[in-house]
Amino acid sequence: MAQQIGTNLQENLRSLKEAVGNSNDIIFREFRTGDGDGINAAMLYTDGLVDKNSVQDFIMETLLIDVRNIDMTKKNIADILTVGDMQQLKDFDMLFTRLFSGAAILLLDGYEQGFSIGMSGIKDRGVTESSGEAVIRGPKEAFSESILTNTALIRRKIKDPNLWLETRQIGRVTKTDVSIMYINGIANDKIVEEVRKRIERIDIDGILESGYIEELIQDETYSPFPTVYNSERPDTIAAELLEGKIAIIVDGTPHVLIVPALFISFMQSPEDYSQRADISSLIRILRFLGIFIALLGPSLYIAITTFHQEMIPTQLLISLAAQREGIPFPAFIEALMMEITFEILREAGIRMPRAIGQAISIVGTLVIGQAAVEAGIVSASMVIIVSITAISSFVIPSMNMTISFRMVRFLLMGLAASFGLFGISVGIVALVLHLCSLRSFGVPYMSPLSPFILTDQRDTLFRLPHWAMYSRPRLISQKNVIRAKNQPPKPKPKNSERKGKAR
Amino acid sequence: MKTRKLALILLFVVLALIVTGCWNRREMNDLAIAIAIGIDKSGKQFRLSAQVVDPGEVAAKKGGGTRTPVTMYQATGNTIFEALRKMTTVAPRKIYMSHVRMLSIQEDVAKEGIGKVLDFMSRDHEVRTDFFIVIAKDTSAANTLKILTHLESIPANQMFSSLQTSEQAWAPAVTVTLDKLIADIVSEGKHPVVTGLRIRGEQKIGESKRNVEEIASPAQLQYSGLAVFNNDKLIGWLNEEQSKGYNYIIDKVKSTVGVVACPNGGKASIEVVRSKTEVKGKLMNGKPRMDVNVRIEANVGEVECSMDLTKTKTISELENSTEKRAQSIIKMTIEKVQEKYKVDIFGFGEAISRYHPKYWKKVKGEWDRIFVDLPVHVNVDVKIRRLGTVGNSFLEEMKKKE
Incomplete structure (x- = not known):
């Protein structure tokens, strides 16, 4: 049972300092806020993980200058601070997770909870061109190390409320964010449940790359062949999600996992779908x-x-x-x-x-x-x-x-x-x-070649035109197989012919 | 369970590495690739000669040219197999028989019967059956393997492709493979023939590098005539024209050249471009009779006489004389064989057995006797298709000018 945040600010701060071992990249800023003498408050954040300017502009300025005439004991803090992402914290575990994820933590004397304010300013490598899976035609962007950048890149491609994201922290020490992403209604619920179960079963001290997850959830270890697919390209991941597969996104790596992986997926390049x-x-x-x-x-x-x-x-x-x-x-x-x-x-x-x-x-x-x-x-x-x-x-x-x-x-x-x-x-x-x-x-693994599924051959050895590939892989997305009812494009009659008919 | 499985796999991998070198694994540089085999008689024994490729010399990129591209090993033994294995006493490597292209058999061996020779060749697992068999005429088989050749540096390749091209473009030669020869020997309605190979020029010079240092090689290998066999024994030869007639009958002519007389004197060459022969067996009043129908498509290849080719009449006259010429060649061939050799090399017996199997069953034992008096009706139909790139010969105009 994690230690709860108490009402005594000084006590809380003492145990916090003790817990982080006086690490000097954790900034503790104590001050008084509110009207009159105000109440004791403390601001905590990790140097380098938060955006210092935002902390300065939106939190410190508000609490030290703007709230001079407000009785902090009566007013809800959520109504005062001009920030978007704000959560209540009950225990120390949660506090630390937020603190090290780049949030600023506000503790107030007399409150039984703390507040975490999303002010993340982690330096990201940014979205760059894919180095491992280059294409001539097609999007060039690739994932980066930040999980939020990565989910955003996928969201930008699939704008549907059914694109669901489930995140949990894995790793006793590293507490890495691991997200499952799938399209509700297309992905097979049983497979989603299986992925969830396998991920929950993981008990390890640290996850530093998606390869850790891959080895912990794959079906067969003693095989030279990979049974989990990975890609650093958002368009590949989006295409796989549309087929009903499930993406596993791990914080700190640009390689997103996809399950279930079929042998044939490894032979397909994203460019196959951009070219004729x-x-x-x-x-x-x-x-x-x-x-x-x-x-x-x-x-x-x-x-x-x-x-x-x-x-x-x-x-x-x-x-x-x-x-x-x-x-x-x-x-x-x-x-x-x-x-x-x-x-x-x-x-x-x-x-x-x-x-x-x-x-x-x-x-x-x-x-x-x-x-x-x-x-x-x-x-x-x-x-x-x-x-x-x-x-x-x-x-x-x-x-x-x-x-x-x-x-x-x-x-x-x-x-x-x-x-x-x-x-x-x-x-x-x-x-x-x-x-x-x-x-x-x-x-x-070998489907749709073995067992042989005729309708899935449209995208196996050959790649048929997009209008012909109207169904999703049978064994993966079982309830929602039809992609679209597109017809082969029919060219308009030539101008001269149309005129002839009109007369 | 998993670890046991893994250990098992590892064990197999390790075993696979250890047992390398067993079985019949041999590196390519441990092979003496025999490319032609010659079989002669030596007293009561066989003398086996193997023409073996020296790969370093054949495929040398630089240097080279100091040695001959092939070498020859010889050994004598009571049987072919014994002689072959005895060859290891002179050859550094075991003779590898899969790539034999030519089998040359001495005339004397063939006269006594080639059956003994062929058994080994058909039994041994290493030997393929796609090599050609020839009879060394007026010389020993070993001698035919000793002649160095131009263009194809490996003499056996020269023999192989020369036989193939002459069968296709000249007709009086037949390619005989092992399968076909054995099938003909055992067939009751047919006797085999094999192309003859002789050496033109001086044997001694042909064996040395001098032969390929001159523009016109002093010694050359030449195919000439077909050897007629009674079952597996050689009994005589067909000359060039008879060989061509033979090929017409067995429908083996792909393309050849025939010389005919022009209506007004002089000669013309007709190029046969397609030929189709049908041999039909008939029974007339209980007696067999053969119909040989030959359909020939031809082009005018050469005109050395005065003739107006623009008229259809001339063409049909030319067709007629070609027909007569072909007919006489075929008839003459049949008569010669009936009179002199008295064996059915044309497969007439097989044709009868196809059309009248019941009759064939009765007579197959005495077929060769019936063959001698067998009436054969030859019908040739020639169609001249093209005249070449000119119409009338310029010789015609030259004459007008005079």
């Missing part, structure tokens, strides 16, 4: 081809060149064999070396300071591209395979899915090296079985 339908469909097919290469490129090469040489056309076999003359390692080791080298380069590319990036990339390309081949350590064809694989893996719009496929690729390479194409087939069967067994908040 035919272009997006072709690009989507290209992406699936990219996955195929990223997943199977090296393993097929290993399997075919070490087990099934009869499958290679004679001329190609001779030129491949010529490249391999004098290479000391088996194809598998060769591929593994190159793949690991590439992974190291990739990881280094992300972590290293930007200033030395160029130097590293030159060394990297020279080492893996040329010197290794000329030194006869790896064959030129292997360099081609590894680089096309690496490039292909980046056509997947979602970074965490890219990493999943790269992990599985190493397993398949091992299988290919030990059992050839049989190994690859077994690996793929196992992979498909695993993918089909996954669920995200009760929804089959």
Whole structure:
């Protein structure tokens, strides 16, 4: 049971000071306010979290100058202060949460409650362009670290009272704001309830990023595939909300989570919906081809060149064999070396300071591209395979899915090296079985491919024109499936024809 | 439960890494890619020759040119398989048979029967069945694999594509693959034929690099004639014209050139661009009779005589003489085979069995005897479609000027 705020101001202040350990960024301002001698009052705020000018203009000025003739014991404080966001505080826990969220706290002698006044002046990075999910056409804005900025960005896209937001503090120590956002009437109530339950079950000392929440609520931990989708783009989140999914917004991170996540969502880029339908469909097919290469490129090469040489056309076999003359390692080791080298380069590319990036990339390309081949350590064809694989893996719009496929690729390479194409087939069967067994908040991960839902194919491998995609995913939004009753656009008759008819 | 599952997966991954190298895994640089196989007789044994690619030499980007693109390993054994494995005593790597393009069999081996040779090739799991089989004529099979060639640096590739193109554009050559040959050998209504391969020029120079250092190679490989088989034994040869006739009958002519006499003397070449042959078996009073209907579409390819091509009459005259020419080639071929070799290489028996299966059942045992006296009616229909890019030959105008 949290300590209640008492009527004695001095006592309250003493226990508060004790609680914060005399931290000097907590400002305690004691003063007297009201007519005559007035009453004792104290103003608390965290330096840096509140907007000092507003505190000065709207609170201090009012309480010290304007209320000189008012009897503070008779008048309600809410009627005096010219501020919008004002809440009554009963206990210390609530007080601290508000204090550290950027509110100014007003305590008055003789009152059993304190007042929190929203004066947040936290420095925000501001809405900037998305760095992780770039598009050519479409909105460029991305979420920032402040939860209120983020919810506002979504609200701006969906102006409907049914867009509901539920916030709770999670983390014993950090008390991070975590919000669930969904569109009432479109989202499936059972899934909303499930999300609520899973979030309430979380007991952890700190939430610093949405990844913490993701790991604590996901369905399957021992799987390379993510069952929670995340995005830093408000338009993506808005589109997913419209499909009946639920967004989980965590304070302090620009990455908003979306559940339930389907495998197919990771293959869709927000740009698919801005570009023309035919272009997006072709690009989507290209992406699936990219996955195929990223997943199977090296393993097929290993399997075919070490087990099934009869499958290679004679001329190609001779030129491949010529490249391999004098290479000391088996194809598998060769591929593994190159793949690991590439992974190291990739990881280094992300972590290293930007200033030395160029130097590293030159060394990297020279080492893996040329010197290794000329030194006869790896064959030129292997360099081609590894680089096309690496490039292909980046056509997947979602970074965490890219990493999943790269992990599985190493397993398949091992299988290919030990059992050839049989190994690859077994690996793929196992992979498909695993993918089909996954669920995200009760929804089959591979839907609408497995189970196959014909009407949802409009936005799966292909992206049909918007007027044709009139229904929401069946397994997610079960009660409100129809989006709109749009008809294909019918061009107006030409001017000449219209005139002809009129006569 | 979860940890056990994970441990199990890890175990499999580790095992997969350890067992690498078992089974039939081989790196490409551990293979001796045999590209052509030659089979000769050596006393009572077989002498097997394998033309093996030297990949470093074929695909070398720089340097290279000091060695030949292929090398040859030879071994002698009681059976083909024994000889093949014995080859490891001279070859550094195991001979890899999947990419064999050509199988060259010596004439003497073929005379004794090629059945023994083919069994290994059809049984071994490594060998594909899409290579071509030829008979080395007037030379040993090993010699045919020793000739260096221009354009296609790998001689076997040269043989392969040369046979393919000449079948398509010249007609008197047939591509015979293993499947087809075995099917023809075991068929009761047909005997096989195989294209012959001979060496033109000096064998000794052909074997050295000098052969490809000259513009006109002193030694060249040339396809000539078809070898006629009685089941699996070679019994004789068809010359070039008969080979063409054979190809007309079995409907294998895609395109060829025929020379006909002009109405007023001189010669003209007719380019056959499409040819379709139907062989029908008939029974007349209980006796079999064959109808061979050939429909040819042709273009005028060359005119070396005075002739007014703008008149339809000339064209129909030309068509007539082409028909006669083709007919005589086909008839002559059939007669020669009936008289000299007495074996049905045309598949007439198969045609009869399709049209009159009951009759066929009665006579299939003595078909070759019936074939000798089999009346064959040949009907050729030629349509000339195009005259080329000019109408009348300029030779015509030249004459007028005189």
